[in-house]
Amino acid sequence: MNKDQQWIRSLQNGHQEILGEIYLRYKRAFLDFAKRYPIETDEVLDIYQDSIIILYENIKQGKLNRLKSSIKTYLYAIGKYKIFAYLKAKPKDSEHLQTIEAVEEMTIFEINTAEEQLKRLQQAYRQLGPKCQEVLRLFYYQGKTIEDIKNTLSYESKDTVKSQKSRCLKQLKEIVRNNENR
Structure with a gap:
């Protein structure tokens, strides 16, 4: 949970x-x-x-x-x-209405862009190996500390977990980039 x-x-x-x-x-x-x-x-x-x-x-x-x-x-x-x-x-004046319209357009664009980015990230995450998925899930989704992950996944040291997390993030970014270039 x-x-x-x-x-x-x-x-x-x-x-x-x-x-x-x-x-x-x-x-x-x-x-x-x-x-x-x-x-x-x-x-x-x-x-x-x-x-x-x-x-x-x-x-x-x-x-x-x-x-x-x-x-x-x-x-x-x-x-x-x-x-x-x-x-x-x-109270509405023309400048105020233009501001509202611009903000609404920007917000719709931001939402669409964020949803697209999230889909690409989820797709790339599924392409990672199970070990990387687990480390990233524990750290980012469940908010576990490096120490917690070390203990949960039986790593030897926190440095090992940090290195694994770093490699997994690098791999995830690379997969996202490769998928965008297709």
Whole structure:
């Protein structure tokens, strides 16, 4: 079970302190993300807090039991739609409308590009050997430390795990590049 699934289960079981952990973990990145939009920081904070509440309510209602993205991605999607709603509700002038249209076009492009990149990465990951898949899965997907991986996979030292992870990443990047050149 990955960290996001653990958080979801804990929140469903009434451990609300997890919500504070999620809030703090993604707050700074969300504020940085929101800088591209013409909104004051106080408004962005309100939107972020509303997004956290919606995330929590959706978890409690069981809507995230089969979450296909990360909690961070899901939270940002909520926040992005709340930002759009806020921008659309503001008094409109032609410059404001052009900004909203440009942001929406950019966002659609970013989403499509990110989805394409994720598909290429998943395809390349499946081409890796089982040892590399396991090391990368443990480190990136499950958030395990190098020490945890050393113990789980019975490596001799942390340096060996670091070297293996580095080789696997290099191999993954090479596969992605080769697949793009086809």
